[in-house]
Amino acid sequence: MVLRDQQGHAAAAKKPPLWHVLSGAQVFCVTVIISAISPTLATLGVRPPVMSDYLTLEDAIGRTPLVRLQRLPGAELAARGNVLLAKLEGNNPAGSVKDRPAINMIRRAEQRGDIRPGDTLIEATSGNTGIALAMAAAIKGYRMILIMPEDLSIERAQTMKAYGAELILTPKSGGMELARDLAEQMQRDGKGRVLDQFANPDNPAVHYDTTGPELWADTHGRITHFVSAMGTTGTITGVSRFLKEKNPAVRIVGAQPSEGSRIPGIRKWPEAYLPKIYDPSGVDELVYVTQSDAEDMARRLAAEEGLFAGISAAGACWVALQLAQRLENATIAFIVCDRGDRYLSTGVFPA
Incomplete structure (x- = not known):
């Protein structure tokens, strides 16, 4: 039977693929020949990949996003020309600024x-x-x-x-x-x-070397205020030193718990336990936040900004918003030190 196309012409017989008619030995020989004449990465001038071409988990620490809050500041603060920026340290491999x-x-x-x-x-x-x-x-x-x-x-x-x-x-x-x-x-x-994070100078040093420069670069040098919760004080100490070297006018604000409040990650230390790495000369202002305000802000960040942050991060955000209410044309950055999923069992977020 002769196959014909739609116009009635005889259709050419379809040839089987080459490998269907070659023996196993012939296929092997063809493969070797093709491999021999094919261009290699070296002949194309491309260096073969080596292990150092790829990041390790250690390399992935830092360079976290700095994002603008869109809804929480509201029209009033926007009219003042203020910008609130959140540095998402929860994006680090183990989930925090630490x-x-x-x-x-x-x-x-x-x-x-x-x-x-x-x-x-x-x-x-x-x-x-x-x-x-x-x-x-x-x-x-x-x-x-x-x-x-x-x-x-x-x-x-x-x-x-x-x-x-x-x-x-x-x-x-x-x-x-x-x-x-x-x-x-x-x-x-x-x-x-x-290792003693409270007295180890390598704690604030890494924020001087990385976190501070990232904030400066990502704001194109426009940052006017930096807010951080204060626990070991490594973040605020290291970032302050870098930013004030770049621009002494940058204001450094620490978030502290108000009397009777327990906010994970924020502490007011007794004098005998005050972290030795803390440099009070680098902090321009302390603002006190209540536990209820911090927890409410954590819920609002998740529901209104889509930012699932921890409670101390929410406390820093609350302080940043307080600053924005009295400032104009300010670029305020705060540290989101961890994610909210570390606090689900505390009952802060809706069940």
Whole structure:
């Protein structure tokens, strides 16, 4: 039977693919010949990829987005010419601004010869630094012991354990002060080395080297005010030093909890426990935020801006909005130090 096309012409017989008529040996020979004459990456002048062409998880820390709030400022603040910018530190690999000092404290200690992979590291933490250090220890090959008060959110404890860290919980009545004391005692007993985020200059140094320059570059040097929650004070100390070197007129504002308020990540330290890295000369103003205002702002950020932020970050946002109500033509940046999913068990967000 002869196949014909729609015009009645005889259709040419369809040839089978070449590999259907060649034997296995012939296919092998053809493959070898094609491979031999095909241009290689080298002949095209293209260097074959090497391991260093790709980022590691450590390389992915930092360079976080700086985004403009669109709805919370409202028409009144927009009419004043104010811009509110949120730096999304929750975009770091372990989910917080603490990724920066965690990896830097370990990296610098290694460079000085103070520690080496396989050693045991100890740290007192309220959560985010512990998570970041647990990740960094996993990357670098260290045993990590973390000490934290028992009343902090379950998500934080579970995350630390997921990274392989060992966790010691202290009575909530002792707060972070007791956790810090225990860490120092364990170091004296020879059980490991304390990195000590509260006194370690490598903490603020990383914000001077990275966070500050990112804020300056992303605002094209237009930043007029910087707001940060104050816990270990590493972020505000390092960023302040950089920004004020660039422009002494930049105002640095710290968010502190009002009397009786408990806001995770924000502390008013007793004099004996004030972080040694803190430089009060670099902070122009302290603004006090209540726990209820911070929690309400966390809910509003999620519902009105689509920004799922932690409670201390919301406290910093609340302070930034207070500033915007009395300023004109200001560019106000604040740190969103972590994400809201670390606080779901606290009841702050709708169930």
